Amino acid sequence: MTIWNLLVREILHRKLNFALGVLSVVVASGSLVGAVALLQIHDAHTNRLLEAKQAELTQQMAQLQDDTRKAMLKLGFNVVILPKDQNLNDWYADDYASKYMPEDYVDRLANAKVVTVRHFLPSLQQKIEWPERKRTIILVGARGEVPDLHRSPVQPLVQPVPPGTITLGYELHRSMGIKQGEQVELMGRKFTVQACHKERGDKDDITAWIYLAEAQELLDKPRQINAILALECLCVGEEGLPIIRAEIEKILPGTQVIERGSEVIARAEARVKVEEQARASLEQEQQAREDLRQVRERFASVLIPVIITACAISIGILGFANVRARREEIGILCALGVRGRHILVMFLSRHVLVGAIGGTLGFAAGVLVAGYFGTARDGAQSSGPLAEISMMGGGVAWVGLLLLSVAGAAALAVIAGWIPTMVATRQDPADILRSE
Amino acid sequence: MLEFKNVSKWFSVKSSKDNGSAGRVTALKEVSFSVRAGELLAVRGPSGCGKTTLLLTAGGLLRPSAGQITVAGQDPYKLDPEKRSGLRARTIGFVFQQFNLIPYLTVRQNILAASLAVRSDAVRRFFKCPYGHTTNKKAADRAGSLIDRFGLADRAGHVPAQLSTGERQRTALARALLNEPKVILADEPTGNLDEDNAQTVFGYLSQYVSDGGCVLLVTHDARSAAHATRTIQMNAGQIVA
Numbered sequence: 090m091t092i093w094n095l096l097v098r099e100i101l102h103r104k105l106n107f108a109l110g111v112l113s114v115v116v117a118s119g120s121l122v123g124a125v126a127l128l129q130i131h132d133a134h135t136n137r138l139l140e141a142k143q144a145e146l147t148q149q150m151a152q153l154q155d156d157t158r159k160a161m162l163k164l165g166f167n168v169v170i171l172p173k174d175q176n177l178n179d180w181y182a183d184d185y186a187s188k189y190m191p192e193d194y195v196d197r198l199a200n201a202k203v204v205t206v207r208h209f210l211p212s213l214q215q216k217i218e219w220p221e222r223k224r225t226i227i228l229v230g231a232r233g234e235v236p237d238l239h240r241s242p243v244q245p246l247v248q249p250v251p252p253g254t255i256t257l258g259y260e261l262h263r264s265m266g267i268k269q270g271e272q273v274e275l276m277g278r279k280f281t282v283q284a285c286h287k288e289r290g291d292k293d294d295i296t297a298w299i300y301l302a303e304a305q306e307l308l309d310k311p312r313q314i315n316a317i318l319a320l321e322c323l324c325v326g327e328e329g330l331p332i333i334r335a336e337i338e339k340i341l342p343g344t345q346v347i348e349r350g351s352e353v354i355a356r357a358e359a360r361v362k363v364e365e366q367a368r369a370s371l372e373q374e375q376q377a378r379e380d381l382r383q384v385r386e387r388f389a390s391v392l393i394p395v396i397i398t399a400c401a402i403s404i405g406i407l408g409f410a411n412v413r414a415r416r417e418e419i420g421i422l423c424a425l426g427v428r429g430r431h432i433l434v435m436f437l438s439r440h441v442l443v444g445a446i447g448g449t450l451g452f453a454a455g456v457l458v459a460g461y462f463g464t465a466r467d468g469a470q471s472s473g474p475l476a477e478i479s480m481m482g483g484g485v486a487w488v489g490l491l492l493l494s495v496a497g498a499a500a501l502a503v504i505a506g507w508i509p510t511m512v513a514t515r516q517d518p519a520d521i522l523r524s525e
Numbered sequence: 526m527l528e529f530k531n532v533s534k535w536f537s538v539k540s541s542k543d544n545g546s547a548g549r550v551t552a553l554k555e556v557s558f559s560v561r562a563g564e565l566l567a568v569r570g571p572s573g574c575g576k577t578t579l580l581l582t583a584g585g586l587l588r589p590s591a592g593q594i595t596v597a598g599q600d601p602y603k604l605d606p607e608k609r610s611g612l613r614a615r616t617i618g619f620v621f622q623q624f625n626l627i628p629y630l631t632v633r634q635n636i637l638a639a640s641l642a643v644r645s646d647a648v649r650r651f652f653k654c655p656y657g658h659t660t661n662k663k664a665a666d667r668a669g670s671l672i673d674r675f676g677l678a679d680r681a682g683h684v685p686a687q688l689s690t691g692e693r694q695r696t697a698l699a700r701a702l703l704n705e706p707k708v709i710l711a712d713e714p715t716g717n718l719d720e721d722n723a724q725t726v727f728g729y730l731s732q733y734v735s736d737g738g739c740v741l742l743v744t745h746d747a748r749s750a751a752h753a754t755r756t757i758q759m760n761a762g763q764i765v766a
Contacts, residue, residue: 426614
């Protein structure tokens, strides 16, 4: 016979008292663990929500940026770089420059760490007579975008025209019945029609695009261009243009910079505003979640001590009931010579056991209840209590929380049961046996 | 083996509800006697004459107000509570009228409950398997032989509620004998038993005495006292005959 045997058999004999004690501890530790887990779930939800919103914002902004870039392309370009001696009256009248500059200007720009511009498109444009077709067209030689080399690569805005191919504006291919893939002859050279554009309602409809080097050859302007289109300028607003202009003119002194398309600037400004609003909304959401967390924390900080105190009182009362029921047993054990400290150990061990079992069950109950309420609160966003718990995952020190629950519950039970235990050990066996 | 020298015991009580002044009730008054090994001393007297107080005082459970008690050559009240408990565990066995069995333990476990007090290693006492230790083995063997001797073999696995009163008292007696005490203190051990069972219990006590044990029996029953080797009469806390 050991004290442990005695303890186990007593528990089995007085199951109700033990079960009620365990239940009290389950409620106390379950409430505490549940509150902690609920706050963890809240944090996990907040992170998930904000991450989703951030991703959505990033996607929206990317889409908006792309739309703006496309709008820039269609509405005109932010700036166009022309040779310094180009007469702007002529340029506005003809819509292309009559003066030329070296093609390597664009490479100098690309290598010069220009911070305000992201894309450079060199071109050679000239109004010509298509001799084979007897039509006046605008011939554009383009070699595609020259990437800004010090930035991360960006999606090209304009697809380059490959050598040996030609892209035709709407009016040209419609009126001449030319189809994509056909071969056409331009100034004695054969080209394959790479694309036939849809109607745009501007001079693009009578424009033919070919590879820049071929255009330079046909127009007898080797290594010459007459415009560099600077796309997607990052500076917007009234002060934007002087910054871009100063930056470009510093690198290419023999050029002039002309603003194109104020609608585009408006769009870019709108894009920035949308981004600002979206970010403000995200911050508001973050603040709202933080406020909600604080409310829950305050609520838990008031409720949990009340519950724990009530449970401690319950454990104390059950402890007294147990001591009272075992009065005769204490008397006879003393008469048998069992020492007071062993009776102390026996009663305290019972409280430790109540606490350890209650703490373990309370931990499980708290986590499950938190998972359930986490699910109920977030409704369709959640896929069940277990999913909520697994969602918290590695963010929570589960083992630590379990140990804290078990150790804390055992301590609570021992503290709550301390007075009844002291009463038990101070029972006078003579009084008990005489009263029997 | 057991000696009382001028032992007195009084209790402080409030004498009346009206004035609340403290008074004193004398339960034992200058009691002196001795019980030798191989002797069964019966202390007779009416209810409230101090018999149970005498027994508890002899058992080291109730410190006398005056006088000296010697059990197996030691004054239990000169020992600290721990050592007094040890002395009680090794030297004294109690048998009560109400049996005082632990209700959730079987007959075997109730008998073995007496072994809880004699082992010194607290850690081992708490965790060690009852039958995995020498002391436990010895106690288990002794419990087995007492169960056989007291005719409880077929009831060894039963709890007190499933036993007859005679079986309960035999269990209590077996528990008192487990640690082979030098003295048995018996308080009306046959008070709740029929004649046959009472005879059986006295048979065991007589056997214990003839084996060299010493029994102090307190009773108000003349038939019980008839089994004693010597009888003293008590009245109002004093030995009167």
